[in-house]
Amino acid sequence: MTLRIASCSCGQLTASTKAEPVRVSVCHCLACQRRTGSVFGAQARFPAASVTIEGTSKEFVRVADSGIRLKFRFCPECGATVHYVVEGQEDLFAIPIGAFADSSFPAPRFSVYENRMHSWVKIPSVEHKP
Ligand SMILES: [Zn+2]
Numbered sequence: 488m489t490l491r492i493a494s495c496s497c498g499q500l501t502a503s504t505k506a507e508p509v510r511v512s513v514c515h516c517l518a519c520q521r522r523t524g525s526v527f528g529a530q531a532r533f534p535a536a537s538v539t540i541e542g543t544s545k546e547f548v549r550v551a552d553s554g555i556r557l558k559f560r561f562c563p564e565c566g567a568t569v570h571y572v573v574e575g576q577e578d579l580f581a582i583p584i585g586a587f588a589d590s591s592f593p594a595p596r597f598s599v600y601e602n603r604m605h606s607w608v609k610i611p612s613v614e615h616k617p
């Protein structure tokens with residue numbers, strides 16, 4: 488088993504797990520663009536019980552179009568989101584892939600909100616959803 492450690496920019500907030508991700512996806516929605524500052528969000532979901540969180544975080548709750556609440560936990564020092572939870576799916580922790588700083592991390596298998604995708608972005612060999 489591989490130990491993977493996700494970290495904020497300053498390093499005080501980490502999420503570590505030896506589990507393999509149960510879902511790896513990218514999301515092109517405008518909220519993910521705003522949150523990440525990038526043109527899409529990329530995240531991996533893990534069984535919550537397999538993830539150890541260390542450090543202090545603040546929480547930002549965003550209500551999705553669907554009415555579901557998403558709870559983003561970010562470092563109060565540097566502002567980076569290290570994990571988040573979707574209401575009703577509290578048994579899973581979503582972790583932004585970039586927080587692992589690991590270029591060999593498994594590729595996404597799902598690409599969602601492609602109707603918001605920037606025209607120059609190309610996502611290969613995944614399940615696509617508008
Ligand atoms: Zn930080």
Ligand SMILES: [Zn+2]
Pocket residue numbers: 514515516517518519520528600
């Ligand atoms: Zn999104």
